[in-house]
Amino acid sequence: MLNPKQFAAFALMAVAATGSPAAAQLRVVATTPDLASLAREIGGSTVSATALAKPTEDPHFVDAKPSHIVTLNRADALIEGGAELELGWLPPLLENSRNAKISAGAPGRIVASQGIRMMEIPAAFDRSKGDVHAMGNPHFLIDPLNAKIIARQIASRFSQIDPKSAASYRANLARFNARLDLKVAEWQKQLAPYRGARIVTYHKDFVYFAPRFGLSIVESLEPKPGISPSPAHLASVIRKMKATNAHVILVQPFQNRRTAETVARQTGAAVLNVSQQPGARPNTGTYFDMMDNLVNTLAGALRTQ
Amino acid sequence: MSADLQVVWEVMKWPLAACLLFPPILVYLGLHVVEREVIFVDLALAQVATLGTCVALLMGYHFDDRATFWISLAVTFLGAAFFSWSRSTEKGPVPQEAIIGITFVVAAAGVILLLSRVAGGKEELEHLLTGDILNVTKGAIGQRILVFAALGAFYAAFHQRFVLISSDPERAFASGIRVRLWDFLFYAAFALVVVSFVRLAGVLLTFAYLIVPAVCGTMLAQQWMKRLVIGCAVAAAAGLLGLWTSYQLDLPTGAAIVCASGVLLAIVGVFVSIRRRA
Numbered sequence: 389m390l391n392p393k394q395f396a397a398f399a400l401m402a403v404a405a406t407g408s409p410a411a412a413q414l415r416v417v418a419t420t421p422d423l424a425s426l427a428r429e430i431g432g433s434t435v436s437a438t439a440l441a442k443p444t445e446d447p448h449f450v451d452a453k454p455s456h457i458v459t460l461n462r463a464d465a466l467i468e469g470g471a472e473l474e475l476g477w478l479p480p481l482l483e484n485s486r487n488a489k490i491s492a493g494a495p496g497r498i499v500a501s502q503g504i505r506m507m508e509i510p511a512a513f514d515r516s517k518g519d520v521h522a523m524g525n526p527h528f529l530i531d532p533l534n535a536k537i538i539a540r541q542i543a544s545r546f547s548q549i550d551p552k553s554a555a556s557y558r559a560n561l562a563r564f565n566a567r568l569d570l571k572v573a574e575w576q577k578q579l580a581p582y583r584g585a586r587i588v589t590y591h592k593d594f595v596y597f598a599p600r601f602g603l604s605i606v607e608s609l610e611p612k613p614g615i616s617p618s619p620a621h622l623a624s625v626i627r628k629m630k631a632t633n634a635h636v637i638l639v640q641p642f643q644n645r646r647t648a649e650t651v652a653r654q655t656g657a658a659v660l661n662v663s664q665q666p667g668a669r670p671n672t673g674t675y676f677d678m679m680d681n682l683v684n685t686l687a688g689a690l691r692t693q
Numbered sequence: 694m695s696a697d698l699q700v701v702w703e704v705m706k707w708p709l710a711a712c713l714l715f716p717p718i719l720v721y722l723g724l725h726v727v728e729r730e731v732i733f734v735d736l737a738l739a740q741v742a743t744l745g746t747c748v749a750l751l752m753g754y755h756f757d758d759r760a761t762f763w764i765s766l767a768v769t770f771l772g773a774a775f776f777s778w779s780r781s782t783e784k785g786p787v788p789q790e791a792i793i794g795i796t797f798v799v800a801a802a803g804v805i806l807l808l809s810r811v812a813g814g815k816e817e818l819e820h821l822l823t824g825d826i827l828n829v830t831k832g833a834i835g836q837r838i839l840v841f842a843a844l845g846a847f848y849a850a851f852h853q854r855f856v857l858i859s860s861d862p863e864r865a866f867a868s869g870i871r872v873r874l875w876d877f878l879f880y881a882a883f884a885l886v887v888v889s890f891v892r893l894a895g896v897l898l899t900f901a902y903l904i905v906p907a908v909c910g911t912m913l914a915q916q917w918m919k920r921l922v923i924g925c926a927v928a929a930a931a932g933l934l935g936l937w938t939s940y941q942l943d944l945p946t947g948a949a950i951v952c953a954s955g956v957l958l959a960i961v962g963v964f965v966s967i968r969r970r971a
């Protein structure tokens with residue numbers, strides 16, 4: 389006798405065997421939701437993409453769970469940010485998942501940072517002094533033109549692993565690029581009135597975004613990427629914000645909002661809940677939704693200043 | 694389905710090995726700690742070991758570097774020396790519990806201070822507490838089997854002597870045993886076990902494996918051997934239950950094992966109180 393669970397599994401297998409497209413899907417794992425969203429844009433219905441990090445989780449520090457190893461073990465492709473973004477947590481998971489398809493150098497291993505012009509590459513690096521950005525700032529996907537570069541790389545790798553769907557990946561890439569061009573123009577227009585506006589972030593996570601949209605980042609609350617804010621540093625941030633007339637502090641879900649509020653009380657700034665990850669804010673399932681939400685939130689706050 | 698089981702096995706086999714192979718020595722030490730009524734000495738030592746790890750991180754070493762282990766061990770030996778000294782200075786006006794508690798709090802605060810200067814300190818702190826038993830490797834297990842086997846032999850050889858100084862220090866002093874020296878050896882070996890296991894499994898899991906099975910054994914039996922066997926069984930059950938729950942519900946593995954051992958302790962407690970009443 390089959391129990392209900394076994395019966396359901398059996399029925400599912402039977403459905404899969406009758407040739408539903410789900411059976412042939414390329415299984416793609418991305419380290420973060422933004423990369424998973426790009427994989428979905430390019431893969432369409434031909435791939436199923438999941439992210440290891442939750443949208444509200446710090447991509448530098450993800451907690452290992454058994455499901456991560458299982459997902460990696462079964463993956464046909466892995467998309468990682470690279471530039472040491474996942475250095476703290478991905479290597480042991482990968483070692484345990486033992487999947488040759490996504491091992492370093494395999495076609496299934498896609499490193500997003502390859503092909504990106506990296507910013508903030510440190511001249512000298514000392515891990516003991518903090519700094520989680522040893523190879524330059526890894527938060528580059530927040531610049532839509534970088535998303536374009538990564539989408540092209542994803543499309544070419546998908547075509548390499550799965551040549552029979554190459555035409556579909558090409559078409560999806562063209563459609564993605566066309567839509568992105570329209571959206572970038574729209575976002576530029578929305579933020580154009582605030583050209584030169586000064587903003588503050590918690591981590592150095594918007595350094596690719598600001599120049600693209602004509603904003604200027606005055607300071608970050610962390611004295612160095614990955615180092616918790618110290619009172620002395622916060623005092624200097626407050627002085628600088630007053631001197632430069634900066635009125636907006638951007639905080640992501642995993643960052644300490646209360647620190648930002650302390651600074652905001654002294655400076656009269658607005659603390660904005662934003663995220664670089666699709667799904668972290670309500671109704672932001674895709675990269676486009678996420679960028680829409682970010683640009684709207686920012687434009688709204690700058691308007692009322 | 695069998696392909697599924699294959700994956701489960703691949704993912705969980707080394708954590709499983711760690712949960713079955715290492716607890717016996719922890720349980721043995723836990724029995725001593727319970728007997729000495731210095732329950733929190735291991736939590737304090739585990740925290741001191743973590744403090745040592747943070748010192749190494751601040752010096753620029755990586756968590757997995759060999760130097761980190763030695764620095765952590767050296768700092769923990771200092772803690773061990775301190776505890777053996779504070780215990781063997783006979784009955785002073787200050788109970789040892791107070792000294793242990795202060796050590797824990799100062800070490801914990803020291804960890805916070807040091808980690809505020811280390812990249813991702815907040816997350817690092819959480820990792821040090823909950824450990825990363827899910828990502829334990831074959832190599833790490835092999836190394837610790839060697840260390841723990843050697844220490845196990847050491848404890849077995851001097852078992853009677855350790856039991857005497859744990860359960861009846863006055864008589865040990867009277868019979869001419871150099872209690873201070875043996876106490877230091879006890880705590881030093883203890884520190885080595887704690888440092889090795891904390892690096893693998895975090896402070897919380899180390900404490901849980903040391904104390905919960907030993908307390909269960911002490912509640913259910915009188916003789917050392919029986920207590921040890923019961924303790925090992927409880928530790929193994931907690932490991933299995935925790936790993937299974939962690940896999941099924943996709944929860945962080947170390948914390949799941951700690952909670953599983955808490956559940957087992959509650960069950961044993963209820964069983965004992967019912968048996969007493971009957």
Ligand SMILES: [Zn+2]
Pocket residue numbers: 448520521526527591592593613
């Ligand atoms: Zn960063």
